[in-house]
Amino acid sequence: MDQAEQYKAVMSEIIAKQSIILGPDMAVARAKKVSGIEIGDKGEVISISGDPADALKRLIDTYVELSGQIVKNALGSIFIRYPEIEQMH
Numbered sequence: 586m587d588q589a590e591q592y593k594a595v596m597s598e599i600i601a602k603q604s605i606i607l608g609p610d611m612a613v614a615r616a617k618k619v620s621g622i623e624i625g626d627k628g629e630v631i632s633i634s635g636d637p638a639d640a641l642k643r644l645i646d647t648y649v650e651l652s653g654q655i656v657k658n659a660l661g662s663i664f665i666r667y668p669e670i671e672q673m674h
Contacts, residue, residue, distance in 0.1 A: 595663060599644060616628060
């Protein structure tokens, strides 16, 4: 899996995790507001424009605005599966 695909996969997993926490409508609606990321109706990341690391940070930040540290803790298990992607702190 190339780096762009890894970013799409990790972002899609983040949205899926947030769908459980926030509900799918809220999680997908928030993700669709993030610039540089095209999101499908089910929360899958279709494409990323610009720097994928910046897009990932913006996606995480949009959820952190809603639920703070709970989000960061929930994302830890996802980042373990993508060791090449730098985790945002």
